[in-house]
Amino acid sequence: MNPIKYAYLAVESWFNVAFGSEWNPLYNMGRLAFFFFWIVLISGLYLFIFFDTSLSGAYASVEAITYEQKYFGGVMRSLHRYASDAAVITIILHMFREYALGRYNGVRWFSWISGVPTLWLVITLGITGYWLVWDELGLYVAMLSSQLMDALPFIPGSMSRNFVGSQVSDRFFSLMAFLHFMGQPLFLVFALWIHVKRLSFVKAYAPKGLAIGSFIALLALSLAAPAVSHKAADASQVAAVLNIDWFYLNVYPLMDYFTAGQTWIMTLGVTFFLMIMPWLPPKKTGPAAEVHLDHCNGCEQCAEDCPFDAISVQARTDGAKFEHEVKVNPDLCASCGICVGSCPSSNPFRQKNEILVTGIDMPNKPINDIRDEVDNAIAKLMGNDKIIIMGCENSLDFNSLEAQNLHVVSLFCIGMMPSTLVEYALAHGADGVFITGCRTGDCFFRYGNEWVDERFDGNRQPILRKRADRSRIKVFRAAATDSKQLHKELDEFQNHIKSLNEKGAADEQEPANA
């Protein structure tokens, strides 16, 4: 296994110990970034009320907010800065996570590639923010940004000249204020909308507990180390030492060693590299799901469940009596197979002596093959505790679990498993069904775990019927780093099944003896 992935999963498990799967911040980096944006937005609106957008008044107004409003203004300013910094960290960790866990390529290329410029947009938003304070750091940011702009071939004249001597332009400053308050945030909202465009069930709100904890932490930091300005900007002076914000301004010190043009080349080079990462190398994905209209009644459950918005509903085209049919967009299909688990026609009790054809199926692992695998496994397994393990191939390597009485049915995602398959296995001779997949809150295909839970709880179609013996079904989720716990849970389940069988045998003997 990829060592980066292994190490990252191990770190996530430490966080699971403290936060549980629901609040684990590493599972919620994108959502946390959204949450920090809300803090930035609200605190920014407050600061805007008191901020003087003129060159001569900006610094004094920021100082007044910081020192003359007792705690409130200073805390709002600090929240504004620290939440912006926290947003950058969470975005970078979000990117790293998707990379480490292999969730950035294949059909996910779009979210990745749209995420890279979104990060840059956030950075430029922070840069204009520092500019507006118009202290020594603001002047430094203005000077260096202008030198970068001057290096672009399509920028006429010298923008840098605006910030030396007595030529500092008030209008230019107001333009920056407009960009920071309106232009860039609007672009950012648009970029975020594009970023999540190809996903269904986008969760843009951080879990409550995590949001409260993060806010308290930010508030504590704002009180302990309030954000302050440098000295007022003076175009005839150059500050020797600056406390720069490395999350936002890390490019500028490079210009001590490289020209503005070289700095552009490096920045654009990193951007280009990040953007082509999904194709280094291209991910080999399986074929897209296929619709079999003669077995589809247009119930739309697969379209409802698809985490990648790859299935659309359209008017019936085959003349059948149903109103709708579904259509798969192969460019969006992640080949997760969740739609197979959603389709009521995937019921293995159907077409028992024929080839099982379902309404929507995976060509490289059709439901009929899965049913055959279960049938063959039950026939071959030995002992009185035959257990079928349904597992997701993206969670961990199941080969070590195979035994005389154990058989693993490996699926693309645990959401691919029709609930009726569990019932089918039990009805056809399996003594127990052990279901495993990615860790709770961390499904490789986003919603496989949740849909299985909801189907089992009767809250999502197709449900696991009440007649299925729950005492013979166990769900335990695990990642590659959890194989020890998985073995332990499986051993316990085997003992449990054995005791159930022994008890059942004793119950059968008792009336006979009587």
Place this chain on the structure above:
Amino acid sequence: MHKLLKYGLQIFYYTLFMLVVWYFSINPPYHQLEENQGVITLSFTHATKLREPCRKLSQDELMKLAPNMRLTMDCKRERSPLILELYLDDKLLTKTVLQPSGIHKDQGVSMFKSIKVKSGEHKLRIWMNDDIKVEGVTYKHEQSVNIKPEQLLLIDFDVASGGFVIK
């Protein structure tokens, strides 16, 4: 795991996160200048001289033009490059050759360059050539300057003021 221990761990992780946020939001300090350093910034825009002198058109040439195009002087638009050298205490600080901007190279040059120098008394000498038809210097300036630590000494250029202006 005991609830208190769980909350304790959460506090530990939040604290760690906030320490990272706080530290890199202001640290490590960036030293833009060393002690006893100031900055000389050359910043000006200047329309250099035309590359070729204007030429008076002959009567024959004028007659070949449409009546509304009959300007007696033919002036090519392209301007001269600007060559500039800056010396501090007779040591060359920078030598720059700037080409005029614009597709037809008919617009002025923009100069912006900052150079870190040791603070103190210095003899500053600067010259430029803004006319390709002239060999050597077209403007020059020499002055003693006292650059204080963290001071930005601006060298501007204004034809109306007679050339280089030190601010």
